[in-house]
Structure formats: C-alpha cells, structure tokens
Amino acid sequence: MNQLQETTLSVFIEQLAAKSAYPAGGSSAALAGALGGALVSMACRLSIGKEGYEEAEEELTSVLSASESLRKNLLSAVDKDADAYQKVLKARALPEGTDDEQKIRTVAVRAAFREACESPRQIARDCLEVLRLSLRVSGIVNANTVCDLGAAAIHALGGMEISLMNAQANVPFVSNDEYSDEVWTEMEEIQEEGRILKSAVIWEIFGELREEE
Numbered sequence: 001m002n003q004l005q006e007t008t009l010s011v012f013i014e015q016l017a018a019k020s021a022y023p024a025g026g027s028s029a030a031l032a033g034a035l036g037g038a039l040v041s042m043a044c045r046l047s048i049g050k051e052g053y054e055e056a057e058e059e060l061t062s063v064l065s066a067s068e069s070l071r072k073n074l075l076s077a078v079d080k081d082a083d084a085y086q087k088v089l090k091a092r093a094l095p096e097g098t099d100d101e102q103k104i105r106t107v108a109v110r111a112a113f114r115e116a117c118e119s120p121r122q123i124a125r126d127c128l129e130v131l132r133l134s135l136r137v138s139g140i141v142n143a144n145t146v147c148d149l150g151a152a153a154i155h156a157l158g159g160m161e162i163s164l165m166n167a168q169a170n171v172p173f174v175s176n177d178e179y180s181d182e183v184w185t186e187m188e189e190i191q192e193e194g195r196i197l198k199s200a201v202i203w204e205i206f207g208e209l210r211e212e213e
Contacts, residue, residue: 005078021089026081026120029162030074033127036156037071040064040133043145043152047137056140063133070126070133074159077123084119087112088170113173117183120163120170127160128190131197138204146205153201160194 004012004023012031015023044064047053053060091108095101134153141149164187171183 003079004082005075022086023078023082024085025162026085026123026166027078029120029127029159029166030077030081030123032155032159032162033123033130034071034074034078036127036130036134036152036154036159037067037074039148039152039155040067040130040137041071043141043149044137046145047140047142050142053140053142056137059140060137063137067130067133070130074123074126074130077119077126081119081123084112084116088116110174110176113170114176114179116170117167117174117179120166121183121186124160124163124167124187124190124194127156127163128194128197130156131160131194131201134201135197135204138201139208143208146208150202150205153198157194157198160190164191 004015004027007015012023016028041064044060044067048057048060048064088109091105091112094105094108096105131153134149134156138146138149167183167187171180174180
C-alpha cells in the first residue's frame with residue numbers, strides 16, 4: 001500500500017498531528033531521508049551539462065543514479081514503516097486468555113517488533129548512503145546548489161537519527177540477545193559515520209561560501 005506517499009503534503013502533516021500512532025516518527029524519518037535524496041539529485045541535475053562542470057560530469061551522473069534509487073526507496077519506506085508499526089499494534093491486540101493464546105501472541109509480538117526494527121534499520125542505512133553521496137559531490141556541484149546540498153545532508157542525518165532511536169527502542173521486544181547486539185552494533189557504527197559525514201559536508205559548504213565573499 002502506498003497511501004501515505006500518495007497523499008498531499010498538507011494531509012500528511014495533518015495525519016502526523018492527529019491523535020493516532022499512524023503515521024508517526026518512523027514515517028517522518030523516511031520522508032526526511034527522501035527529501036535528502038531528492039536534494040542531492042537536484043544538485044546533480046543542475047550541474048550536469050553546465051559549463052565549468054564538465055570534468056565532474058561522470059561522477060555527478062553516477063551519484064544522480066544512486067540518489068534517485070535512494071529517494072524512491074525512502075519514499076516507499078514512509079508507508080512501509082507505518083505498516084510495520086500497525087502489525088505491532090495488531091499483534092499486541094491478540095487474545096491472551098489461555099496458555100495457547102499467550103504463546104501465539106508472544107510469537108506474533110516478537111515477529112512484529114523484529115519487522116519494526118528492520119524497517120528503521122533500513123531507513124538508517126539508506127540515509128547514511130544519502131550522506132555519503134552528499135560528501136561525494138560536495139565541492140563539485142553547481143555553486144548555486146551548495147546550500148541545497150547542505151540541506152540534503154541535514155535532512156538525511158535527521159532521518160538517520162530518528163531511525164536509530166526507533167530501532168533501538170523496538171529491539172528489546174524481540175527478546176533475542178544476539179539480534180539485539182547485532183542491531184546496537186550496526187546502529188552505533190551508522191550514527192558515528194553519519195555524524196562525521198554531515199559535519200564534513202557542512203564544513204565544505206561553509207568553506208565555499210567564505211571563498212565567495
């Protein structure tokens with residue numbers, strides 16, 4: 001289902017503000033990442049074929065292809081993440097009056113929470129990739145788009161950080177220590193690299209802006 005990504009921006013914002021857990025922070029994280037990917041794509045498109053950027057065209061074209069793929073994946077994740085949390089709510093609503101019902105509910109809840117971990121986990125990975133692309137083209141894109149590239153990095157970092165929180169909040173309910181350690185290790189690595197990348201992009205942009213004075 002693609003209900004959220006196909007709605008208008010104003011309706012989506014109203015849904016976020018409503019008294020409901022659908023959609024919520026996870027969907028907003030995916031959208032932030034998609035915005036980041038879109039801005040990387042824009043910066044590349046406004047540079048490719050422009051005089052003075054010929055030497056960077058091959059790299060820009062490569063990054064554009066990757067950013068478009070990430071943008072589409074992250075936009076789809078707006079719905080996927082919301083659907084994953086809906087499964088958690090449904091699993092928690094299962095009856096638990098008998099021993100058999102309790103066992104069925106326990107299995108269902110753990111499986112639902114695992115999916116609710118995997119969704120933000122993938123969003124965080126994709127946002128990290130957007131940050132990597134932002135740094136790849138930092139310094140070679142159209143000078144008029146450097147602030148947009150900075151916005152891309154900031155959006156991507158925000159989506160990444162939200163997703164890290166969500167994955168880490170959900171993982172205890174999976175009740176699997178090995179899986180929990182795996183998720184925490186990866187998320188900490190993503191967070192460290194993502195923050196470094198965002199700082200590097202912004203530092204590069206500020207340097208370019210100072211040179212223009």
